[in-house]
Amino acid sequence: MSERLIFETGQPGRANTYFPNGRTADEFLPASALRDALPLPDNSELDVVRHFTRLSQKTFAIDTGFYPLGSCTMKYNPRVNEAMASQPGFKDLHPYAPDPLAQGALRVMYELERSLSAIFGMSAFSLNPAAGAHAELTALLIAKAYFAKIGQGASRTTVIVPDTAHGTNPASAAMVGYKVISLPSDARGRVGLEELKAAIGDDTAVCMMTNPNTLGLFEDHIHEIAEAVHAVGGLMYYDGANANALMGNARPGDMGFDLMHLNLHKTFSIPHGGGGAGHGPVGVAERLVPFLPVPIVTLDESGAYHLEHEREDAIGTMRSFWSNFSHAVRALTYIYANGGEGLTRVSQLAVLNANYVRARVKEFLPTPYDETCRHEFVATAQELKRETGVRALDIAKALLDRGYHAPTVYFPLLVPECLMIEPTETESKETLDGFIAALRDVVETAKRDPQAILDAPVHTVVGRIDETRAARHPDLRWVG
Amino acid sequence: MYAPHTDSDIAEMLAVVGVSSLEELVEVPDAVAIAGPLDVPPSLPEIELAAKIAGYAKANTAVGYTSFLGAGAYRHYCPPVVMSLAMRGEFLTAYTPYQAEVSQGYLQAIYEWQTYVCLLTGLDIANASVYDGATALAEGAIMAVNATGRRAILVSRAVHPNYRAVLRTYARGLELDVEELPVAPDGTTDTTNLEARLADKRFAAVVVQSPNFFGSIDAPAADVVAAIKATGTILIGVVAEAMSLAVLATPASWGAEIAVGEGQSFGNPVAYGGPYVGFIASTKEHMRRIPGRLVGRSVDNRGNDAFTLTLQAREQHIRREKATSNICTNQAHCALVATIYLAAVGASGLRRAAVLNVERTYALAERVAAIDGFSRALGAPVFNEVAVRVPATFGAARVLAELERRSILGGVDLGRWYPEFADCVLMNATEVTTPEDIDALCVALGDIAAAARESAAVHV
Missing domain, CATH: 3.90.1150.10 (Aspartate Aminotransferase, domain 1)
Structure with missing residues (x-):
């Protein structure tokens, strides 16, 4: 049973009255600044409720069933997280609220940062990046800034990525102008130490790995791998997509990783929301702390929290405003729930x-x-x-x-x-x-x-979809 | 603890696996084993947890203040029906709809979002969303670089400072040049030398924002757009306040081939900066360069209309280092909130809300300018923000501090980014700004102006 598009239903004037009928825009603004008709549908509130309720009923989710999607960590999303994030004190707080009037939010960010640093053995985290891939980009920009600072910006040109890596790893490396060297896995499904040693050298900027890797296997030579990469002056990057395997058992910082990211929407129970928003904090070892993106939350001796916007060696900022803050609330709630x-x-x-x-x-x-x-x-x-x-x-x-x-x-x-x-x-x-x-x-x-x-699936609302047709004759929007 | 395991479950499962304990199961080499327990406070029962985090929320006293803060994050009314639908568990706890047959509902909602963005911007196609307005600009700039093969971007200084900062961060990675166009005295982009700067065809794109950071309507004039196009340069239009699209001329109508922006205003709370929802729309010509997810309509093997993720050959999980972007996650849930908001308020509601923004902002501007010592700093027409010049003897920071003492957040200090506007405050009014809010502000500013005159008199 197909659901009509919202654009194919409704009648002009049928929407509920949410706002008073005031004056018209042309009383204030020149006609040249104004648009033509606004061709959006007016639906009754009940029709809107039924439309989106029916759409929700045609959507598989953790709440409706088991979701064993590898590398996506589709765990239960506790509802207390939602209740906490939706409190007015958090959701109605403007990003330009002065620091003294936003102490609770800054404390959330500070304590989340400290907790993540402790759990993963890093010196500091930045909550700036919006998602995992965004965090990879952030981390590689940090690496690039670091090498520039120590006078090796021109010579460090390659990034090592095992063939088991997530696709975002090489794509992120390309966005920082690094050449990607793909490393084949050995017969045990791990990075082979000898192959790695053959691939690295003076030109190695970063080796990007996830541990456990995407085969679900622990890279048991990780210590030697990190030593080898460090010996040629390279940095080790930990893709935290698989961090749900590690907590309390091993820490990327102890394995020799210099940079890492986390997907709070995986390990820390933030709802995936149909593909986002995520949240991707970046953690670093001590020598890379100065390069973290701004702003950074700091705590002064009087116990007051501040947002620090200026740092000399910072790579800049990665997004419009500070962090995916609502998700920071959810993640901290989850951490304190578990201990x-x-x-x-x-x-x-x-x-x-x-x-x-x-x-x-x-x-x-x-x-x-x-x-x-x-x-x-x-x-x-x-x-x-x-x-x-x-x-x-x-x-x-x-x-x-x-x-x-x-x-x-x-x-x-x-x-x-x-x-x-x-x-x-x-x-x-x-x-x-x-x-x-x-x-x-x-x-x-x-x-x-x-x-x-x-022939499967036969019990779903639609059968297999003609994807070739979707790509050859793209229909990406409704056109009347 | 959200894991359901009983001790006997664990024992049975360990036996099946053939391991004697959980510790043995997760053993790692000694060289990388953790030294001790995690340095995280002990777990809290939910009743105590909720009280603790509620205490943090209450410490954000700013939410009780009368606010005129905007500057890229806007306070709007969101009908309760929006969140009551968006927070349904099916939407909240789904992931990217890779298995289209069991994700038709979410896919259709994204297709509707893409359509809304097209209708609002006037452009041909739109993606499923990106992180926020600033990253949308960076991604849009990369599209222009890929389309033209040129490696420089010319961006108006009247574009949101944070958006320009993010553009510079991305540009450092890709080693692109970013240059700026100056701001004219009326608060719009100064295009007087534009033609000369475009002559060597070095720029992939010219970026302007309308309404711009000062709230001023800043769509480039037709002859400027013609000059941009004559050099094969792409015009990127930035819309940091999506609500404005309900009344202002669309980016497509003023000649933008790519429109990028922030959709937070459609139902998403300001939430101390995120998550928000960036959008990217473009002409058909750029379809295969657009980053991120795209939902398309096709048919299934039973002859039904059906939705699916499409044109995935652009994306990182297929193309790896040759992808159009590394983006993987989109802001699906924020885009869903925006879609439901737009569906609920409809054309009539959206237009009313947008006009109220204009009306209240003009009321605010008029009232503030009537106070001795205060004036509108810039002359151009505005949407829902206005730059106000404060008495120079006081300066913006002191005026804002004085307002704060009276539980009013008067706006942002423009001097933070623009030294030439050091005496100016950017104030925002929307449909949630009441006449009483404006009264309170004006009474407070009147007091401040009187104090300023007094202190000036004493100094004389």
């Missing part, structure tokens, strides 16, 4: 859930790296495809029919017909058992009756 022990437990249970699913799934779908994983793992449908023609994509669609969101598919790129599964710690054993049974049913059905899987 240090609780966060440690969060990571342990995230790893337990992933390993439990892995141990059960490998009974019917191969897991190419057969060892203890961290918060996520990969399985492959390569064999199944050979036997039955059913691909990872088909499995994903068949899972939708069974009431589950699909895992991430075809990523990381080095595993053919890859399914990347991250259950998160907030799912119960019963939910995991249900998912495992559904996945088993898909694989068994594929062997018995592959067409049934190739």
Whole structure:
């Protein structure tokens, strides 16, 4: 049942009266400054409510079901976070409110910054970047400024990125003008120390890694890798997309990382909101602190908080205003709800859930790296495809029919017909058992009756979509 | 704790995995093992947690003040229906709609947002959103660089200082030159030398903002636009106050090929700076250069209309270092809030709200200018902000401090960014500004003016 576009419903004058009818713009402004007609629809408030309620009902979410999307950490979003962020004291606070009248907000930012530094072993964090990719860009700009400062700006031109890295890593490097060197993983799914040593040198600016990597494996030579990169004068960057595996157990700072980012919308329970807003704080080791973007929250001896806007070596600022502040409230609420022990437990249970699913799934779908994983793992449908023609994509669609969101598919790129599964710690054993049974049913059905899987999904509001047509004949907006 | 595991669950699951304890499961090499417990306070039960964080919120006393703060973040009325719909868990806790078959609702909402942005800006296409207005400008500039192959941007000094700062930050990464156009005495962009500066065809884009940072309507005149286009330079129009689009001439109508801006005003709270919602719209010609997510309408295998993410060959997860941008996250939920806001208020409501902004700002300007020692600093027509010159003997900072003592936030001190406007305060009025607010401000300013005269007299 398709829902009509909001532009195809309503009648002029049908909207509720939200504002008094005042004068007209031409009483104040010259006609040349004014626009023609405003061609937007007027719908009744009830019609608006029904429209968006129906749209919400056609949207899969954590609140509606299990969402094992690898590398996205789709954990439960506690509602106390929403209640805290929506208090008038936070939501109605203007970014240009004078510091003495915004002490509560500055305290939130300060305490979040201190907490993140403690949890991840960095000297300081900036809450300025809006999301993970934005944070990567920020961190690489910090690296670039640092090398310029020490007189190596011209010679440090390359960034090392393992082939398991998120696509944002090389894209961010390109935005800072760095040449990307892709590093193949070794047979164990890790960065090979010898290959790394061959790739780095005087021209290495940054080595970008995530640990655990996107195969869900801990880079057990991380200490040696960091030593090698540091030996040639390069910096180590930690992509925090997979930080949910680490809390209370290991810290990027102790592993030798000089720069890192976090996705607060993953590890720290901020709702993903359909693809954003996120929040991507950047953490740095001590020698890079002067380059952090402004503003920075400081605490003076009298106990007052300040926003510092001027710092000589700062890379500048990354966004219109200070931070995705509402998300800082949510993240701090989450940290204080859990406490240090609780966060440690969060990571342990995230790893337990992933390993439990892995141990059960490998009974019917191969897991190419057969060892203890961290918060996520990969399985492959390569064999199944050979036997039955059913691909990872088909499995994903068949899972939708069974009431589950699909895992991430075809990523990381080095595993053919890859399914990347991250259950998160907030799912119960019963939910995991249900998912495992559904996945088993898909694989068994594929062997018995592959067409049934190739035809999936059939229980969703629409079937498979013609993406070629979408790209060849782009229809990106309604036109009357 | 939000994890549901009982001790017996954990024991059973560990047995399946074949590991004896949680600690063993997460073991790392000694060289990188953590030294001790996390230095984070112990967990709080929710009742105590809520009281603690509520205490932080209450410490933000500014929210109880009468406010004339704008400058890129605008206080507007948001009908309750907007958040009651936007906060539905299906919207709040979904992710990027990669699995289109189970995300048709959100995809349609984004498609509607893209359409709203097109209708408001007058341009052909719009993306699903970017982080905010400032990053939208940086991304728009990169589009122009990619379209022209030129590596310099000419930006009006009347563009929001924070937007220019972000543009410079991005430009350092890409090693682009950023140069500025001066501000004329009336508070609009000075284009007198523009033609000469464009002659060597070095600039990928000229960037102007309207209404500009001073609130002044600053759409370039037709002959200026013609001069820009004659050199193959792209005109980027910045709209930092989306509400203005309801009444002012669209960026497309004044010749912008790319329009970028901030959509916060549509239902999103000021929230101490974020999250907000940047938009990018452009002519069709730039479709494959636009960064970030795009939702398209196609058909499914049953013959139904269906929505999907499209033109993904531009994006980082496919193209990696050759992508049009590294952007991955968009501001979907803020864009959803804006979409629901626009759907609720409709054309009639949006226009009324926008006209009220103009009306109250002109009322504010007139009343303040009538106070001895205060005047409008700039002559150009404005939308919802006005630059006010204060008595030089006092200076903007002292006037604002005096107002603060009377629980009024009078605006921002323009001298912070513009030394030539050191005696000026940028004041904002919107539909939420009441006549009583303006009265309170004017009474306070009258007192301050009297004190200024007195102290001047004493010094004489």
